[in-house]
Amino acid sequence: MPGPGGVALTDVTIYGDAFAYKPVSSEFSAAGERAAVQATVFGSGGAHEWAKGLEDVTATLAGNWGSATTGGVDEELWLAHQQDGERLWTVSMAETATQPAWAFKAAQMGYGSPAGKLGELGAFEAALAGKGGYGLLRGQLAKPKSAVAATGQLGSVVTLGAPITGQRLFAILHVFTPPASITVQVQSDDNAGMTSPTVRGTIGPITAAGATFMTPLAGPLPGEQFFRMNVSALTGTGEVAGFLAVV
Known part of the structure; x- marks a missing residue:
């Protein structure tokens, strides 16, 4: 288990529907954030009072671009970009049973590919936004x-x-x-x-x-x-x- 100094990210596991992104990805972030809803009343004692509103789940996935006849990251993300439906995502710091993992439903809202400079590996980036009403799950x-x-x-x-x-x-x-x-x-x-x-x-x-x-x-x-x-x-x-x- 990581100590108070944190842990180096070396084996992050990312599943998106039927595609495993670990072999091609190097950056990932996901956040669940609830809107702050104004709930102040005369009895609030002269200070603002807030309630939790709707939850937004957003995520960004980035890594090394690649293309293949079938099964490449470009084909997978381009298809998701063109579709309107959601995909199911599961993320864990290690690809080991019983390890903490996070999951959510999301639609792909953006796809940038390929990008890079001469002599560097081509890169991709995809933007995800929650869909399906369950928010960010920790299990x-x-x-x-x-x-x-x-x-x-x-x-x-x-x-x-x-x-x-x-x-x-x-x-x-x-x-x-x-x-x-x-x-x-x-x-x-x-x-x-x-x-x-x-x-x-x-x-x-x-x-x-x-x-x-x-x-x-x-x-x-x-x-x-x-x-x-x-x-x-x-x-x-x-x-x-x-x-x-x-x-």
Whole structure:
């Protein structure tokens, strides 16, 4: 874990739908900010009083430009720039299960590419803005980008704390290389061994590359502080990643 002096950014993991940006990106920032809404009344004692308003999520992604027939960063970002829909983003400081991660829905609002000087690598930059109503979520990587070849537990058990009233359980499944079909359950339990898991939601069946949000589940879930993803049905093999959060 980083000490009070901070930590060097060397292994930041960025998933955008079905594309992993770590091999091509070198800069990333994301922020969730709520508008300050004037709430001053005669009883405020002579000082301004403010309330939290709507949340804005903004992000910037930059790195080394590249193009390919399919699967290059230029093709991916240009397609996102042309489309009106949102994509699902997951970001973590390390591509390791149980590490803190942040996730959000965003539409791509800008794309600058390529740029640079003679003798330097070409660079790209993309601007993202939140879309979808969930804001910036903080959770954990349950499954870093890697192969899936069998049913059963997907990645690791994560400890998120038992959701209380007003909180919700969130899950995202990124599918980079799709199997013929995959269905993933989100399960909870009161012990890390997951000896008596309860299914809290299902993603799938999924048959194509992309990312899918599980319908958020509202708390409370008393005592249920351990969570995992579980492959309940699988045809073929593929490559996936998973994110879980209680917010």
